[in-house]
Amino acid sequence: MDNATNVTMVKQSISTKVNTTKNSRKIYISLMKFFMALCVVITCAVTLFIIGYVFVKGLPNISWELLSTSPSYLSGKIGILPDIANTLYLLIATILIVLPLGVGAAVYLTEYAQNKKLVGIIEYAAETLSGIPSIIYGLVGMLIFSKSLGTSLMAGALTLVIMNLPTIMRTTQESLKTVPNGYREGAFGLGAGKWRVIRTVVLPNCIDGVITGCILSVGRILGESAALLFTAGFAHTLNGFFSGLSSSGSSLTVALYVYAKEQGEFEVAFAIATILMILTMLINLSATLVGKYFERKRSI
Amino acid sequence: MKSKNFERIVHGIFLILGLVTVGCVLLITVYLIISGIPAIKQIGLTNFLFGKVWESTSSNPQYGILPFIMTSIYGTAGAILIGVPVGFMTSVYLAKVAPKKVKAVVESAVKLLAGIPSVVYGLVGMLVLVPAIKNIFNLPDGSSLFAAIFVLAIMILPSIISVSMTALEAVPKEYEDASLALGATPIETYFKVSVRAAKSGIAAAVVLGVGRAIGEAMAVMMVAGNVANMPKLFGSVRFLTTAVASEMSYSSGLQKQALFSIALVLFLFIMLINATLNFFLKREKER
Missing domain, CATH: 1.10.3720.10 (MetI-like)
Structure with a gap:
């Protein structure tokens, strides 16, 4: 095997490796962003729901x-x-x-x-x-x-x-x-x-x-x-x-x-x-x- | 000379005031032990702790509290499983990512969540969650361990969020700067550097959540159904806390003493959790 093909092969494997890590990093980042947003929304939604529900059900009954x-x-x-x-x-x-x-x-x-x-x-x-x-x-x-x-x-x-x-x-x-x-x-x-x-x-x-x-x-x-x-x-x-x-x-x-x-x-x-x-x-x-x-x- | 005596008296008074707290802890411990031991002695420790049947009102009463212990453990574990990820992610967002205004709004929502009385959680759970579970899963009754887990998960959210937020905010900026300078993105930095640096604080938050969940009584009493079964996700269950509360008003004799013994078991659980919490808080302080 000549040297040139060897080098290109190594280069390719490195670049795919870099690409996959780049991709997995991107996926990791967007996943984390998604979960953070989701959890904040859950927290706020639960709070709003409890407050809203109690007020809607309770306010008309206060006399x-x-x-x-x-x-x-x-x-x-x-x-x-x-x-x-x-x-x-x-x-x-x-x-x-x-x-x-x-x-x-x-x-x-x-x-x-x-x-x-x-x-x-x-x-x-x-x-x-x-x-x-x-x-x-x-x-x-x-x-x-x-x-x-x-x-x-x-x-x-x-x-x-x-x-x-x-x-x-x-x-x-x-x-x-x-x-x-x-x-x-x-x-x-x-x-x-x-x-x-x-x-x-x-x-x-x-x-x-x-x-x-x-x-x-x-x-x-x-x-x-x-x-x-x-x-x-x-x-x-x-x-x-x-x-x-x-x-x-x-x-x-x-x-x-x-x-x-x-x-x-x-x-x-x-x-x-x-x-x-x-x-x-x-x-x-x-x-x-x-x-x-x-x-x-x-x-x- | 007179004023020296006066100062000594004042000093004594303040010393006594300072010792009131210690006295209260001793009083609670001693009272629980004194009133909890007799029933355990009479029933037998293994029968009491590992007996699977609680029939305190039958003609041949049986006092096994394993159902309560297991329910409390399962319920707490479930609440932690749901509450910790949500609370943790929210706290990272609030501590690191959120713009100032968003942070202020969400923080006040969390504070509000912390201030809502547990009976209100119970009421909403009773009228929203329980019927919903009944309809979705086609059950005869929605009052279940599942409902209790959800209510507990929401109730422990504020403590988890605020404690882990404090820990995350205390992470030295240099750590994050170094990670950013090495080419990590902000999100990677927060999750791989800041979170790792704040881990004992976050652990303390989780332990605090465990303590809150295992000690909650009223909200759970309103949604869990209160039948002394071994824990089933969609079955009516009774926690350690609700076991004490539900029979206290009409019990007498050995039954009442057994309730005190349950409280003693709960107290031991809590002491264990407190010791763990202190361990993590100390490590966080040393950092």
Whole structure:
């Protein structure tokens, strides 16, 4: 065999190899592009569908009568005012209790704690808490709080406190870390004690983290159902704040579950779902706005 | 001297507040163990974990939770199988490819998806997915493992997307620049360099998804049918979470104790998943 044919053969094989790799690269790239587009479309379509479906089914069923009355067996009509009130009581009670606990824990971790091991343990505990499913919270809440307080909103609120503790702690901690050390040193230099520094310099500067944490917690409390089912119960009676906390009551989510699954009242269920969706949107919006506001304030 | 004492008291108060979290974890663990052990002792560990029949209300009650364990594993695996590819591809697009405006819109959609209460997922699944499955596959009832898998897949999407997006965005730009300079196209760079560099973060996202899926109760309760069968794709099934929830309101005695034992098993699963998650998060942080 002469050399020339050999060379052309090699050249050909190389060029086909290059071409096939070129082609397979092209196919790979377009495949990946296609799958990415497909998946983004799926994600958006699912979101839009759920929102659209709930709104279409639920909006026509929201009426003033539904929002402003209690359910009555006499007239057979359903009203969700007690559920709205209960949700509100739960929110207030939970936030009022969880705020000092969460902020206090965050202050301890960033301002006081010197023992690295202890910090590690506390942070690991917080991570563990945020991973525990709500049904287990519900069960433990039932064992601990409902046994001593009875099935009541207060038992539900205390269960929610444990669930939301890590959230408040984490957001506060993040914003405490951004308070410049110079602030603290300046205050110490002026002769202030530790508590005074925390009260007058550190805490006012971490307000953004506290607010963000509150918004996140409100969202989580509004959407929670499994943890409330066995701690706060199902009752639909309208109570005042303090009598409400000591008696059983269903939140909006629990009411949705009961109306949909146990009573087949899908119109009411969709009306509640619509309200919950609107609230979720408002919460997301306010979280974004608050984040932007504090970012701007900080950059000034 | 007085102020020194005062500072010491304040320090003590904050220490106590810091330890509340640890106390809560201990309280939950201790309560679950104390209330979960008696039933396991009475039923026998192997009978409890590997028994295939759950008939808690019959005259000769049997408490085997293998159906629940298998259903939870199958359901979670199914949700991961569907949710992870979709979430992963979406996160690569959002983190690397998407124009700013598109990214903002899709991101807020994902956030919304994360905020939707699980009962709303359950409601929509109950009235859309379940009838659709019934009609398409010609079944007597659409409430099934299949429906639950779909609902779970959608519910874990936001966590998978946001965690893997954070990991992808943290990949140093130099890695990508080097790959581009060697002649790789942007898409090749994202999938072969960025994804590989962010792999422990993406693994963490998957594990987080597993945790979410295995712990979800309400949405699953509304679409899975709640019969204690061994898992069948188109059969009515009961998960570990729904097993606890569905009988809690009327149970008593050994039956109730057995429910606590189920919760203990679920808790052990979750602890295992949390440990895995922490492992991956730590590796991601070290990078």
